[in-house]
Amino acid sequence: MLIKFLNIILLLITPFLMVGLIRKTKAFWGARKGASIFQPFYDFVKLMKKESVFSSSTTLIFKLSPIISFACVIFAGLFVPMVQGQSIINIQGGIIIFAYVLALSKFISILSAMETASSFEGMGASREACFTTIIEPAFFIVVASIMALSKIYTFDSLNMILYSSNHLGYLIILFAILALLIMLIVEGARVPVDDPSTHLELTMIHEVMILDNCSQELALISYSAWMKMFLISSLIATILLPLGLSLWVSLVSFLGVILFISILIGTIESAIARLRMGHVFEFVFVMSSFALVVASLVALKLYGV
Amino acid sequence: MNYYTMKNSQRINLLDIPTIDFDSLVSQLSITNLRPIAFFGADWGENIKLFVSLADDEKGEILTSSALINKSQKEYNSITAQNPQYHMFEREFYEQFNIKPLNHPWLKPVRKNQDSYEFFEIEGEETHQVAVGPIHAGVIEPGHFRFMCQGEKVYNLEIMLGYQHRGVEDLIIKNPSNQLIESVCADSTAAYSIAYSEVMEALSNTKITNKAKLIRLFALEMERIAIHIGDMGAILGDIAYLMGKETFATTRTLVINTMLEITGSRFIRGLIKFGGVNFDISDKMIKKIIDTLNYVEKTTDKMTYAALNSSTVISRLEKTGYVSKKTAQELNMVGLMARSCALDLDSRFDFKNEFYSNIERKPFNATNDAYSRFKIRYKEIKDSIKIVKFFLDELKKFQNEDLYVEPNQLIANSFALSIVEAWRGELVHTATVDGEGRLSRYKIKDPSFNNWWGLSMALRNNVISDFPLCNKGFDLSYCGFDL
Numbered sequence: 001m002l003i004k005f006l007n008i009i010l011l012l013i014t015p016f017l018m019v020g021l022i023r024k025t026k027a028f029w030g031a032r033k034g035a036s037i038f039q040p041f042y043d044f045v046k047l048m049k050k051e052s053v054f055s056s057s058t059t060l061i062f063k064l065s066p067i068i069s070f071a072c073v074i075f076a077g078l079f080v081p082m083v084q085g086q087s088i089i090n091i092q093g094g095i096i097i098f099a100y101v102l103a104l105s106k107f108i109s110i111l112s113a114m115e116t117a118s119s120f121e122g123m124g125a126s127r128e129a130c131f132t133t134i135i136e137p138a139f140f141i142v143v144a145s146i147m148a149l150s151k152i153y154t155f156d157s158l159n160m161i162l163y164s165s166n167h168l169g170y171l172i173i174l175f176a177i178l179a180l181l182i183m184l185i186v187e188g189a190r191v192p193v194d195d196p197s198t199h200l201e202l203t204m205i206h207e208v209m210i211l212d213n214c215s216q217e218l219a220l221i222s223y224s225a226w227m228k229m230f231l232i233s234s235l236i237a238t239i240l241l242p243l244g245l246s247l248w249v250s251l252v253s254f255l256g257v258i259l260f261i262s263i264l265i266g267t268i269e270s271a272i273a274r275l276r277m278g279h280v281f282e283f284v285f286v287m288s289s290f291a292l293v294v295a296s297l298v299a300l301k302l303y304g305v
Numbered sequence: 306m307n308y309y310t311m312k313n314s315q316r317i318n319l320l321d322i323p324t325i326d327f328d329s330l331v332s333q334l335s336i337t338n339l340r341p342i343a344f345f346g347a348d349w350g351e352n353i354k355l356f357v358s359l360a361d362d363e364k365g366e367i368l369t370s371s372a373l374i375n376k377s378q379k380e381y382n383s384i385t386a387q388n389p390q391y392h393m394f395e396r397e398f399y400e401q402f403n404i405k406p407l408n409h410p411w412l413k414p415v416r417k418n419q420d421s422y423e424f425f426e427i428e429g430e431e432t433h434q435v436a437v438g439p440i441h442a443g444v445i446e447p448g449h450f451r452f453m454c455q456g457e458k459v460y461n462l463e464i465m466l467g468y469q470h471r472g473v474e475d476l477i478i479k480n481p482s483n484q485l486i487e488s489v490c491a492d493s494t495a496a497y498s499i500a501y502s503e504v505m506e507a508l509s510n511t512k513i514t515n516k517a518k519l520i521r522l523f524a525l526e527m528e529r530i531a532i533h534i535g536d537m538g539a540i541l542g543d544i545a546y547l548m549g550k551e552t553f554a555t556t557r558t559l560v561i562n563t564m565l566e567i568t569g570s571r572f573i574r575g576l577i578k579f580g581g582v583n584f585d586i587s588d589k590m591i592k593k594i595i596d597t598l599n600y601v602e603k604t605t606d607k608m609t610y611a612a613l614n615s616s617t618v619i620s621r622l623e624k625t626g627y628v629s630k631k632t633a634q635e636l637n638m639v640g641l642m643a644r645s646c647a648l649d650l651d652s653r654f655d656f657k658n659e660f661y662s663n664i665e666r667k668p669f670n671a672t673n674d675a676y677s678r679f680k681i682r683y684k685e686i687k688d689s690i691k692i693v694k695f696f697l698d699e700l701k702k703f704q705n706e707d708l709y710v711e712p713n714q715l716i717a718n719s720f721a722l723s724i725v726e727a728w729r730g731e732l733v734h735t736a737t738v739d740g741e742g743r744l745s746r747y748k749i750k751d752p753s754f755n756n757w758w759g760l761s762m763a764l765r766n767n768v769i770s771d772f773p774l775c776n777k778g779f780d781l782s783y784c785g786f787d788l
Contacts, residue, residue: 030551119435123457123769192617195545200773202437203543273546273617276625277457277770 015226016041025266047219065112066217072105073224081156113209124208141291145298179290188229191269308368313656316507319718327372335387344394347746383409390637416467427453446783462764473788490785495524496727498577500734507721509713516706517581529728531560533682581709622676626763626775640730647671653726678778751785
């Protein structure tokens with residue numbers, strides 16, 4: 001019960017800190033002082049207090065979309081293992097619910113972007129949809145391969161991998177994590193795929209889809225985007241951390257992994273430039289190839305050469 | 306052809322400029338291979354007088370001619386149909402005097418009549434138009450950009466400007482002052498102020514001291530260094546290379562703060578005036594400037610090295626927004642952008658400025674793309690730092706000279722043209738004085754006036770998400786164009 005409670009707290013709070021930390025890391029590399037790591041939270045509160053304005057060309061879908069997509073992400077979060085590798089809801093096939101609930105949230109946000117009839121948002125929607133179609137199968141291949149290894153088809157079987165490992169096992173972990181990191185970058189709209197701090201709407205992917213949103217809607221959309229980043233990081237943490245740790249050690253090491261990932265993302269953003277739009281597809285396809293490597297390694301381990 | 310050959314910033318008598326038949330002037334301009342640098346009309350009583358100045362970059366001379374057109378004449382055969390270099394000039398002339406160039410390929414407003422104008426159209430499957438502006442997302446300056454796209458690929462970009470047309474040319478005639486000219490295009494304050502002062506000094510036959518000239522050129526080069534560094538940071542910022550963005554932004558501050566110490570303004574306002582300059586540079590200050598510039602050069606070297614060794618940066622810059630030399634020539638592109646397209650035009654050297662004659666003109670290995678536009682800024686920063694040091698050294702020779710000479714009255718019936726290499730390129734100010742010694746026409750041609758079409762060409766067959774990168778590479782002025 002305590003673990004489930006902790007998970008809910010983590011799910012709600014860590015996304016803010018993660019984004020704050022990424023921004024702080026970027027500030028550090030840019031020799032700036034940077035805003036406090038609580039700034040995303042302050043922004044959220046500020047936006048929540050504001051009055052909503054809706055374009056007259058939009059309908060109910062546009063108004064509902066941020067709420068639905070936020071609900072979807074929170075719901076997906078219930079299936080993700082966090083402290084001690086336990087999730088709040090643990091059922092067989094949770095991965096399918098997880099992936100498709102997230103897909104639903106994206107579908108709704110694409111619909112709402114299309115509804116504004118803005119040429120920018122249409123462009124952003126088509127880019128986002130395009131990347132998702134590449135990411136989704138790769139994600140399934142990675143997670144399903146690992147599950148095939150442990151033969152337990154629940155989400156918390158992801159960390160079984162450490163116990164069934166030899167050299168091959170470590171390779172599987174490595175490639176699975178690399179694949180998930182790319183997914184994290186794409187889904188979180190970070191450099192080198194997207195530039196979250198740009199004001200240039202022609203180059204945006206995620207941000208351009210929400211140009212017409214403001215106040216509470218904008219707050220919810222940003223919050224759910226950050227939460228999605230946190231969820232994927234949690235998957236990475238689950239793969240990395242061994243089972244059977246005591247509660248507090250597990251909590252601290254979980255947060256440690258999240259901290260490390262945030263700093264890593266911030267450092268990547270500071271060190272490299274964004275890719276050309278055409279090359280982003282190649283980058284996303286790298287995730288697919290990592291996923292296939294994971295699948296082949298698992299096959300190798302299960303069935304031998 | 307009948308021309309009056311003049312030098313840069315030289316006063317000539319209006320009556321000395323040959324006036325030839327309009328039709329024969331037009332037909333001769335269609336076939337000449339000299340670049341037009343001024344093409345404008347002036348109210349001439351019953352008539353309209355058309356002045357044309359061509360640049361002979363080889364000899365460093367300016368050829369000026371004119372034609373009288375009766376106000377009842379409403380059309381003529383366009384020059385642009387044969388010689389595309391006159392495209393924007395003829396559109397501007399049509400807008401100001403309503404004499405229609407027949408067969409002009411794309412006759413639409415330049416600055417006025419924002420309500421009704423045509424755009425290129427694209428039709429077909431998967432094609433779409435993206436209209437951006439006139440209000441800029443970063444709330445900088447207003448301009449309307451219309452992209453004709455198929456998917457991500459841009460077939461054509463059409464640019465509409467004029468949203469901040471202030472009627473500067475008329476304002477200057479009523480109230481000629483450096484304060485006014487400095488605010489026309491604030492990122493080229495020094496260049497504008499120098500061009501204005503030189504025109505006025507030529508028209509009034511005022512001889513300013515060498516010391517004042519050197520301080521002006523020093524300001525011009527410092528402006529170039531500061532803006533180029535800022536632009537390099539902005540280019541890297543647009544491709545989300547944060548380290549470069551932050552480093553160049555802080556480095557630029559060092560340069561503009563130096564100008565703040567000298568002039569009291571980071572953007573060099575109030576330094577240059579008709580007759581001389583307002584502020585001196587002390588020996589102590591010279592030492593400080595040189596120290597700062599050494600540091601700036603070191604930082605710029607390091608950061609440029611790091612950026613150009615990053616594969617992601619190179620991959621974004623290379624082959625993005627290609628403009629061929631032929632296109633640059635046809636569009637009459639000038640200055641920095643022309644040089645980045647392998648068209649070596651630099652009015653500092655072409656028009657034989659006395660102080661630049663001892664400076665080596667270094668070639669640039671242009672690749673015509675965004676990489677070229679990044680690299681040429683780096684090259685020019687290095688060159689300008691050398692030039693500034695040379696000027697500061699020269700300045701010691703003229704220590705005892707005055708900063709300011711009381712200007713003379715404007716001489717009646719004069720014409721003068723001044724070309725200054727602003728950081729964007731060739732800035733041309735032309736002025737005429739009437740029979741009573743008053744300014745009667747003042748014409749400004751900003752380098753952006755030539756180069757905006759270059760941006761449009763750069764975007765063809767590129768992806769739409771590369772627009773900001775190309776735009777920053779060109780970094781053209783809206784207000785300098787809109788006037």
